[in-house]
Amino acid sequence: xxxxxxxxxGSGNYFIxxxxxxxxGCGDCVEACPARVFEVVDENPHDPMNEEPVAIVVAxxxxxxxxxxxxxxxxxxxxxxxxxxxxxAGAISHSW
Amino acid sequence: xxxxxxxxxxxxxxxxxxNPDINWRNAQYVTVxxxxxxVSSQAVVMADGQIFAYGNMRTGSDSPNSATNAxxxxxxxxxxxxxxINYLIGTGYGRVNVPxxxxxVTEIACHARGANFIYGPExxxxxxxxxxxxxxxxxxxxxxxxxxxMNDKCAAGTGRGMEVxxxxxxxxxxxxxERSFEVDREPPPVSSTCVVYAKSEATGLLRKGWKTNEVLxxxxxxxxxxxxxxxxxxxxxxxxxxTGGMAKNRGVIDRLKKKVGLEPxxxxxDSQIAGAVGAALFGYALCQKGKGRK
Amino acid sequence: xxIAGIDCGAKNTKTVIMKDGQIIGKGIVPTGFEQSRAVxxxxxxxxxxxxxxxxxxxHIGGTGSGAKAITDADVKVNxxxxxxxxxxxxxxxxxxVADVGAEEGRAVKVNAQxxxxxxxxxxxxxxGAGAFIEAMARALETPLTEIGQLALTSTNPIxxxxxxxxxxxxxxxxxxxxxxxxxxxxxxxxxxMASRIVSMIRRIGVNPDVVMVGGVAYNPxxxxxxxxxxxxxxIYIPEQPELAAAVGAAVVAAQEGN
Ligand code: SF4
Ligand code: SF4
Numbered sequence: 001x002x003x004x005x006x007x008x009x010g011s012g013n014y015f016i017x018x019x020x021x022x023x024x025g026c027g028d029c030v031e032a033c034p035a036r037v038f039e040v041v042d043e044n045p046h047d048p049m050n051e052e053p054v055a056i057v058v059a060x061x062x063x064x065x066x067x068x069x070x071x072x073x074x075x076x077x078x079x080x081x082x083x084x085x086x087x088x089a090g091a092i093s094h095s096w
Numbered sequence: 097x098x099x100x101x102x103x104x105x106x107x108x109x110x111x112x113x114x115n116p117d118i119n120w121r122n123a124q125y126v127t128v129x130x131x132x133x134x135v136s137s138q139a140v141v142m143a144d145g146q147i148f149a150y151g152n153m154r155t156g157s158d159s160p161n162s163a164t165n166a167x168x169x170x171x172x173x174x175x176x177x178x179x180x181i182n183y184l185i186g187t188g189y190g191r192v193n194v195p196x197x198x199x200x201v202t203e204i205a206c207h208a209r210g211a212n213f214i215y216g217p218e219x220x221x222x223x224x225x226x227x228x229x230x231x232x233x234x235x236x237x238x239x240x241x242x243x244x245x246m247n248d249k250c251a252a253g254t255g256r257g258m259e260v261x262x263x264x265x266x267x268x269x270x271x272x273x274e275r276s277f278e279v280d281r282e283p284p285p286v287s288s289t290c291v292v293y294a295k296s297e298a299t300g301l302l303r304k305g306w307k308t309n310e311v312l313x314x315x316x317x318x319x320x321x322x323x324x325x326x327x328x329x330x331x332x333x334x335x336x337x338x339t340g341g342m343a344k345n346r347g348v349i350d351r352l353k354k355k356v357g358l359e360p361x362x363x364x365x366d367s368q369i370a371g372a373v374g375a376a377l378f379g380y381a382l383c384q385k386g387k388g389r390k
Numbered sequence: 391x392x393i394a395g396i397d398c399g400a401k402n403t404k405t406v407i408m409k410d411g412q413i414i415g416k417g418i419v420p421t422g423f424e425q426s427r428a429v430x431x432x433x434x435x436x437x438x439x440x441x442x443x444x445x446x447x448x449h450i451g452g453t454g455s456g457a458k459a460i461t462d463a464d465v466k467v468n469x470x471x472x473x474x475x476x477x478x479x480x481x482x483x484x485x486x487v488a489d490v491g492a493e494e495g496r497a498v499k500v501n502a503q504x505x506x507x508x509x510x511x512x513x514x515x516x517x518g519a520g521a522f523i524e525a526m527a528r529a530l531e532t533p534l535t536e537i538g539q540l541a542l543t544s545t546n547p548i549x550x551x552x553x554x555x556x557x558x559x560x561x562x563x564x565x566x567x568x569x570x571x572x573x574x575x576x577x578x579x580x581x582x583m584a585s586r587i588v589s590m591i592r593r594i595g596v597n598p599d600v601v602m603v604g605g606v607a608y609n610p611x612x613x614x615x616x617x618x619x620x621x622x623x624x625i626y627i628p629e630q631p632e633l634a635a636a637v638g639a640a641v642v643a644a645q646e647g648n
Contacts (some may be wrong), residue, residue, distance in 0.1 A: 001241050007249035008326060009554065010290030010514035015245065015329070046205045046241045048378055049385075063249040063553040067589035075510040075593045095329075228557070250515070251556035260556060291556045292516035292525060293493065300423040 003046060005057035006065045006095070014066040015095040016083075018055055020044050022091035025053030032086030035068040037061050055091070069094070111366065112151040114174045118143050125182045125383040128170075129206065129375025130163045130197070132190030135227045135255075135341070139166040140372035141176065145380045149174040150369050163194040183379035183388045187371050189228070198389055201378050203371050204233055204244050210374030211337055212239025214365040220333040222370075223323070225342035227255035230323060232330040239374070243330050250290075253322035255341050257291045258348075261315050264295055265308050276312040276347035283310050285317035294318065316347035323348070324355045334358055339367040391448045393647070394436065395640025396429055396463065397472070397633075398456030401492040401605075403428035404636040405436040407447075408644070411479075415440025416633060425459035433462075451643025453635050455493075465643040470498055470509045472638030477601045478504025479641050480628040485597035488616070489634065490587060490606035492520040497591040504641075510593040516555040518586045520606040525555045526579040529562040530572060541576035541611035550578040558582070577611065584615035591620065601626045603634035 006015035016037070029038045039058050043051045061068050072081050073096075084092050120126050123143035130139045132155070141149040151170030155162035163186060171178070186194025187206040194200065211222045217237045224231040229248035235241050251257045262269040283306070288294040298311050306314075323342075336358045342348055343360075353359065365373075382388055397404045399421060407415035417435030421428045437444060444462075452463030453472040467475075477484040477500055489496040495512035512518035516525065527537045548570065552558035558579075565575050600622050606612055607627045617625055628634060 002243040002330075004243070004245035004330065006245075007247050007553075008329070009250035009517070010252065010288065010293065011512060011518065013329070045202045046244065048201045048205055049381060067586060070589040070593050073593065074595070075508050249553050251554050256556055256560075288514070290514055290516050292521050293514070303423055 001044070001047060003056070005062050007063060012066070013095045014069075016057055016065060017093045017095070018057070019091045019093075020047070020054050022089045023054050023087075024089055025055060026089075027055070028086040028088065029055055029083045029092060032082040034071065034082065035061070037065070037068055038083065066096075110153045110169070112149070112169050112172055114149040115147055118146060118148045120148055120174075120176050120180070123148075125380055125388065126176065126180055127376045127379030127383060128167065128181050128184040129372040129377070129379060130166055130184065130186050130194050131188040131203065131206065131369075131371035131375060132162050132166075132186065132193055133188045133226060133371075134190070136368065137162045137166040137188070137190070138369045138372040139163070139170040140369050140376045141170055141174065141181075142373075142376040142380060145377060147365075147373065149176070150366075150372065152366060152368055160193045160195050162190060163196070167196075183383050185375040185379045187375040198379070201375055204231065204241055204246060206371045206374030206378065207231065207339070208233045208235035208241045208244075208374065209239040209377050210370035210372070211235070211339065212237075213373050213377060214363045214367065214370055215335070215337045215361045218335045219337050219361060221327070221330075221336045223327060223336070223338045224340040225254065225323060225338070226340045230254060230326055232327050234330055234333060245326065245330055247326055252289045252291050252294075253319050253326070257294075258319065258342070258345065260291055260295060261298065261312070264298060265311060267308060267312060272312055272316070273345045273347035275309045276316040277350075278309045279307070279313045282317070283314045285321055286314045287318075289318075289322060312347065316345075317351050319348045320351035320355060323352055327356065332356055332358070335361050337361045337363075337367070339370050343367060391644060392442065392446055393640045393644045394433060394447050394450045395472075395636040395638065395643060396433060396450065396452050396454075396460050397635035397639060398425055398429055398452070398454040398459050399491060399635070400455050400494075402632065403432045403454070403456070404633050405432040406633055406636045406640055407436045407440040407442070408637070408640045409440070411644075413637065415442075416630070416636075418632070421456060425456040426461065429456075429460050449643040449647030451639035451647070453639040465639075465647050467639040467642045469635065470496065470506050471642060472635045473603060474498050474500040474506045474638070475504050475641040476603060476628075476634040476638030479637060480634075481599055481601050481626045483599045484601040484626065486591065486594065486600045488587060488591055488600070488602045489604040490520055490602070490612075491604040491632070492524070495519050495587050495590060497587075497594050499594040499597070508594045510590050512586070512590050517553055517558070518590070520604070522555045522558070522583050523579060523606065523609065523612070525559055526562055529559045530566070530575060530579075532572065532576070537576050538580070538609040538611040540573050541580045542614065544571070544573040544577035546571070546574045546577075547581060548574050548578045550575075550582040580609070580611040580615045584612060584619050587616065588619040596620055596622070598622065599624070599626055603628060603631045605632040607631035
């Protein structure tokens, strides 16, 4: 499943996509993210019959991702994102 | 007056129904799904995965009574004592306010599962435009979610955005759809996505001499564009179904259909109960797996 | 040398006349829906105040979202460049400039020469611009000129959770119904807005001196919240912060005009 967390508003699209088929719930992104955007839960909340741990975006961060991720995304010379680097499974992508 | 009309459109006519062909006593599991939304709540009672009764009522999302009232309403004409319920799942925006729930499930999962039931297993894309959010869900033949997004941060494209325009133009919200087609030619869509800026744009158009209906048409077109852009992000695969309050606004939906190039599916059920149906089905599945109430 | 700088913005159109680096005339008019009329009007007012005629102008610099309407401009100045030049003109030590206007928020990193080194923009969403505070003031039924003062009297920080101006309006109305103190609501409005602008500023780095321009700089509660969130002692604000882009346009036109 491609779980798109985040939003689109007049200023742009700010989605973090977690490919739940790739995510193994290791929690490396949770540790890597300075803004604590991720958490690992025991089962995919959007697939309640599947009981495997998976990363999701924390509820109260979802509506402000543009701001939460701001420090990782300086206006110029953007370094690799810590969350994407940390995820060995390659399950995380960003829309902006 | 405007207030009344609004209520009629965004808060649906209340209804409850019992299936005369089902005797719950013959069922192994009676499961309930309650979907507490921002303007309405639905309770669906299922007997072994078939709809036995439901209630659909106007409520707020913040009160624990919404869920209780919806369930009472669903059971009003059914002779089912509440203690015969094997499992109860809460879903929707106000799912934390379902005090009697055995557990909660997200509205995304429930919507997909419920759409699979009420539209049939051919449904692959579900669009839900509610009062405060837009959901686009893709699912497989089993009703399992494969891709989704939920936009609940921004009012653009939601029922709230439409409400702002109906207030601004003093057009009862129930008339917006029809009147938006009473124009000599289709105007270009309002260019600002943001509802705040779209409002000032509309004021400018009126000052330039545009007729109210033309501004309505331009805004309905902008809403359709907005909703379509979110759908594109997730991808549209036929068959396609639309649920939620906006489904009743022709002004937006007819324009959206043109963009999508697909005719939305029809159902004999009230599409508003999709989320609650999904929740009740998850309850049934859990019971079958031996994970019901201990 | 006499130069005019014109900034045709979404809300107001502003003109300044500068003679040898000094401001000698200004004109501010609402942009309305006819940009070119607003441009001519503001220029006329500024010329009158300066006591000169249009043909005495050596150059006209034009900037802003409606810059196309400034047909008289012989130098078109990019918005960001105008902000940087203005900040440098008023405060030569400025390095980080926040420009918060009615419809847009911007952050610009400038060097000692007033050149742009980096920038970030918040546009097209009212939640990140002055329009947010305007909408909330309406919901609170408090004049925009007073909401800042009101917020400063609050000692009780409460959150405002909605990230959208439209949803925040309902949240504010809900808070009023719940009998929350108006000053606390006002403060929450400013804090919420400031935290969004601060995240934008952080994307270009915070280096002293920090300067703020744009109409929202008149709002003392916003400036206070900005200071608190940026953790800086001083934010420099020119006398008429809403004129900054026009001043910048004039400064650049003086350098580049030929
Ligand atoms: S970009 Fe940075 S802040 Fe955003 S999710 Fe990744 S690690 Fe966290
Ligand atoms: S674009 Fe406008 S409507 Fe959307 S979140 Fe921003 S303020 Fe709200």
